[in-house]
Amino acid sequence: MAGSSTAPHFIASVLREAIYRGILPEGRPLPQAQLALRLGVSPIPLREALRLLETEGLVSFQGYRGARVTALSVEEAQELYEMVAALEANLLRIAFPRITLRIVGDAARVLDRMETERDCIGWRDLNQMFHNLLYEPADRPLTLDVVARLRQKTDRNIRIHLVSMRDESQRQHRGILAAVEAGDLPAALEALVSHLTYTSNDLQSYMRQEQGPRRRR
Structure with a gap:
């Protein structure tokens, strides 16, 4: 069948x-x-x-x-984001010369949709779409697959911290895209790594709050 x-x-x-x-x-x-x-x-x-x-x-x-x-520890979440940041920065570096104005426009429209998406899974999917639009011109399917698998492990906790980070995350996404549109690779890489570091720190903070009561039970 x-x-x-x-x-x-x-x-x-x-x-x-x-x-x-x-x-x-x-x-x-x-x-x-x-x-x-x-x-x-x-x-x-x-x-x-x-x-x-x-x-x-x-x-x-x-x-x-x-x-x-399975359970995800704070330490594992930190390590996962360290790997994601390194791989995504390399993808953006390779893809940068091939990112067209059409891709920039598509990415901007995804960000517009994210502004009104209230469901955590829907937002997560759009977030992945935004990042992948910038990375796919690198033509590194194996690296993209590894990044997707790493993100699956961290995104399992998107529900616990999305409300706190979504506005700042959107501002950072706009900053990444503005640097890409301006053709400024160093600024785009700095904005991307800063964004992923912020997301990692926010997730770890909420995970500590969630896991604290469990340890006391």
């Missing part, structure tokens, strides 16, 4: 969004029989979907205890 190969990816997308929204919180066991029943799917594509999420670092298998949602 044509749909049999896509079923695990569809199930994975449903579970990924549930993790991003906190419906399936960190550390929570994922009983496969119950999940299959709730989702109306058979156990085989469900297990394949969980394996896909395992490759993204969102799910882990623990022997006879089955699968559970």
Whole structure:
């Protein structure tokens, strides 16, 4: 069946969004029989979907205890953003001479859409689209794939700090795009790294607030 190969990816997308929204919180066991029943799917594509999420670092298998949602530490979030910043800066550096006015215009329109997007997952998708528009001219598909995987791990917590950072983040996005449009590579790189550092610090701050009560329980 044509749909049999896509079923695990569809199930994975449903579970990924549930993790991003906190419906399936960190550390929570994922009983496969119950999940299959709730989702109306058979156990085989469900297990394949969980394996896909395992490759993204969102799910882990623990022997006879089955699968559970992984936890992300503050230290891991910091390291992930350090890698993202290094890779994205290199992508922008390579792509810069090939970024056209049309790409700049497309990126500006994405930012306009982000202004009114209130859903955290919708905003996250537009944010990724904005950044990718600037990086795709680099023609580095392997690097883009690595960045996407790293961002999947950090974006799982977008819901806990988006409200606090979205206005400043949008201002920073506009600054990056203005430097790109002006043809100023050093300013664009500085704005990008500053933006990613700000986002990382904001996320770490909120993660500490969230994880603090857990340690005291």
